[in-house]
Amino acid sequence: MGEILSAGSIEGVVRKDVPERVISRLPIYLQTVETIAATGQTTVSSETLATRSGVSPSILRKDLSQLGRPGRRGVGYSCQDLAATLRSFLGLDRAQNVAIIGAGRLGSALADYAGFRGRGLRLSAIFDIDAAKIGTTIGSLTVTDLAELAAWDEDIDLVVMAVPASAAPAAAAIAADAGVRGILNFAPTVLETPDTVRVRQVDLASELQVLAYYSALDSHAGTSEEHSN
């Protein structure tokens, strides 16, 4: 077997060894360094990059050293090089084709979502199964019958699932059959997919419950202080 120097292998790093919690932070570093570069700055210290990404400098340095980018003491990181490394590592060298499944309120809102722009993601299609929605337009996209996903002109890499929980499993099966590699799931249900399809759950209730924890914690801290005074 020859040495492979494709997107799968960067400076000798075996990508499989990088844990998901590290991978999850890389898009944040990428966005931070791109924001900094956009102001005309050419280098950035690990301290600045860490603070603006919401992590500690030691976590940032550890994460980036796993990508073979240890940074240089007193110099920091070249913004351009680091952004290129992160984009390449994340497989964003070419834009990922994204489709939304579900043209209801949430799907329509997501089609409009400004946060996708300039992030290596290309919103290519929006699908639904409702005859009343098929053929209508949302932004620049025409809602298409979900049955046409498999025969779609461009390969769809990633899907945003914005259908009710009851419709999600069937839609996920169609996406998996069509060769989709990842699903960002807004439906409040756990999706079972083949190993070829990675699912990330966006569970808004869970996110709010985590905030509830800290809210209660702070209330308690207040109470505790009153007791001790």
Next chain:
Amino acid sequence: MGEILSAGSIEGVVRKDVPERVISRLPIYLQTVETIAATGQTTVSSETLATRSGVSPSILRKDLSQLGRPGRRGVGYSCQDLAATLRSFLGLDRAQNVAIIGAGRLGSALADYAGFRGRGLRLSAIFDIDAAKIGTTIGSLTVTDLAELAAWDEDIDLVVMAVPASAAPAAAAIAADAGVRGILNFAPTVLETPDTVRVRQVDLASELQVLAYYSALDSHAGTSEEHSN
């Protein structure tokens, strides 16, 4: 200072010592155990609970032992007790009042979102600054002027921020002044808030970029196999 046995202290566990990555998994365990309990099952093994929550049994056991719930070998967890412990620990003993800021497409879709139901969250209000939207109804809620948030009848615990990036900082400042403790931020911008307000960012582009990584990884694995055959 007396011993405090409020929501802030559970079986001698100091809540502050539990790391955020553990806290982030607790809502998932809660949902899983509630789903299992709803089928009439009274106990659950750590293996089942772990698999259905998408974590390894050793992580689950470690997480729950931090809550003083080590589980019992060969018996597992009582569904009812574990759910009560998780709810109490997360501060969900009483429903958290949630408001949405932003009555545009995304805010309207979120007001409709079925995933909040039965999760200890009470959608209390939806605010906007646009005179054309104020007074209109979304589901059972009337869109209210954001200026009225501070004087709102019920204390708002948590806010879902569904406004454009440019409007988010001002809206966050209003929420912080009104005593809101947590913000779930959909706006694609980093919010600076006082220490009393915790922010969790829902960055859909970052989520998709993490999926892009695994998509590229799998493509590479395929290529690599071809090389070695």
